[in-house]
Amino acid sequence: MAPYSRSIEAPDNWKSDDAPSEQTGVLFDCDVETIDGGRLIDTCNLKRADDRKLVWVWRNIILFAMVHLAALYGGYLIFAKAKFYTTIFAAVLYSCGMLGVTVGAHRLWSHRSYKAKWPMRLILTIFNTIAFQDSIYHWVRDHRMHHKYSETDADPHNTSRGFFYSHIGWLLCKKHPEVTLKGKGLNMSDLRKDPLVMFQHKHYYTLMPLSCFILPTVLPMLCWNESLECSLFVATLFRWCLQLNMTWLVNSAAHKYGGRPYDTTMNPSQNAYVSVMTFGEGWHNFHHVFPWDYRTSELGNFTMGLGTIFIDFCGTLGWAYDRKSVTPDMIQKRSKRTGDGSHALWGWGDKDMTPEERKYVIVHKRRTKRRLSTGVSAAHFVNN
Numbered sequence: 001m002a003p004y005s006r007s008i009e010a011p012d013n014w015k016s017d018d019a020p021s022e023q024t025g026v027l028f029d030c031d032v033e034t035i036d037g038g039r040l041i042d043t044c045n046l047k048r049a050d051d052r053k054l055v056w057v058w059r060n061i062i063l064f065a066m067v068h069l070a071a072l073y074g075g076y077l078i079f080a081k082a083k084f085y086t087t088i089f090a091a092v093l094y095s096c097g098m099l100g101v102t103v104g105a106h107r108l109w110s111h112r113s114y115k116a117k118w119p120m121r122l123i124l125t126i127f128n129t130i131a132f133q134d135s136i137y138h139w140v141r142d143h144r145m146h147h148k149y150s151e152t153d154a155d156p157h158n159t160s161r162g163f164f165y166s167h168i169g170w171l172l173c174k175k176h177p178e179v180t181l182k183g184k185g186l187n188m189s190d191l192r193k194d195p196l197v198m199f200q201h202k203h204y205y206t207l208m209p210l211s212c213f214i215l216p217t218v219l220p221m222l223c224w225n226e227s228l229e230c231s232l233f234v235a236t237l238f239r240w241c242l243q244l245n246m247t248w249l250v251n252s253a254a255h256k257y258g259g260r261p262y263d264t265t266m267n268p269s270q271n272a273y274v275s276v277m278t279f280g281e282g283w284h285n286f287h288h289v290f291p292w293d294y295r296t297s298e299l300g301n302f303t304m305g306l307g308t309i310f311i312d313f314c315g316t317l318g319w320a321y322d323r324k325s326v327t328p329d330m331i332q333k334r335s336k337r338t339g340d341g342s343h344a345l346w347g348w349g350d351k352d353m354t355p356e357e358r359k360y361v362i363v364h365k366r367r368t369k370r371r372l373s374t375g376v377s378a379a380h381f382v383n384n
């Protein structure tokens with residue numbers, strides 16, 4: 001029986017509307033075999049890329065080449081000609097689009113790591129349409145495949161095929177037949193029940209050009225007299241192309257560069273640079289181990305987690321609820337068992353601090369130099 005059709009019994013404390021994971025078909029929701037979410041068998045041998053000859057789609061190659069050239073020109077215009085408001089406008093659109101992808105298509109619709117009321121879903125749907133990364137429905141389908149069949153030929157942007165392929169190459173050639181074949185077995189019924197998602201999907205080629213291209217080009221011209229050239233190349237093409245590449249870096253760079261404190265058997269890694277530009281999506285080793293954690297990292301709101309901050313803010317409005325996160329205990333167990341040993345401390349009081357580490361610490365309680373030596377806490381730093 002295929003893993004995605006495996007019947008899983010929900011734990012006793014789950015509510016019926018917690019939507020059993022078999023409905024989503026996402027591998028790590030349900031197919032775990034140990035208490036800390038790890039797999040008992042070594043799945044490394046499943047990672048593969050057959051030596052098939054790629055069938056290039058020249059229309060896409062030409063279009064993406066043109067978009068990247070236009071974006072480079074847009075980058076030049078930011079410094080040479082564009083009005084300040086246009087650059088700010090591009091940054092705002094970038095942020096909205098990024099939230100629509102990360103907080104919406106990714107954490108809400110792909111992984112169902114929290115639930116959202118309709119005002120938040122509406123905002124995220126609009127934001128997502130601004131980003132133009134395909135409809136939410138298609139994005140989620142590809143992303144669930146990416147998690148379920150990670151690093152195999154059924155993964156749409158299979159990292160085993162190299163950096164370029166996982167970054168943009170997968171959009172420039174025909175899909176591997178495994179992606180199409182296994183994709184048919186993926187359960188997308190939860191998406192089909194969401195009227196906003198289906199409305200966007202049905203009217204995508206009306207809503208998307210309006211949100212991603214037409215309005216971002218027209219508004220700067222109407223509101224602060226920007227030229228057509230700067231509006232088009234900066235607010236629209238530069239912003240869109242930058243956002244695409246930053247999102248793709250999650251599939252390429254964050255599957256290659258960085259530590260693996262939670263699981264060394266997979267390529268996804270912790271990449272701070274990608275996290276900055278994607279509002280917290282670069283902590284990818286954590287995310288592939290615990291895809292249902294709405295924070296996509298352990299770091300919470302401390303750094304580079306703008307997506308999490310946004311969800312928490314919506315939580316205070318009552319729009320986001322049932323936010324799921326992993327217990328520190330489970331994280332600790334898992335990282336000790338399968339991590340690379342680099343599970344870093346975030347600072348004093350981190351759960352991973354050992355009693356020894358707490359003991360051999362100087363705590364400066366007094367201000368004067370003379371008293372400093374006597375002002376240390378009962379714990380002393382000993383290095384001799």
Ligand SMILES: [Zn+2]
Pocket residue numbers: 146250251255268284288
């Ligand atoms: Zn990934």
Ligand SMILES: [Zn+2]
Pocket residue numbers: 106110111143147287291
């Ligand atoms: Zn994901």
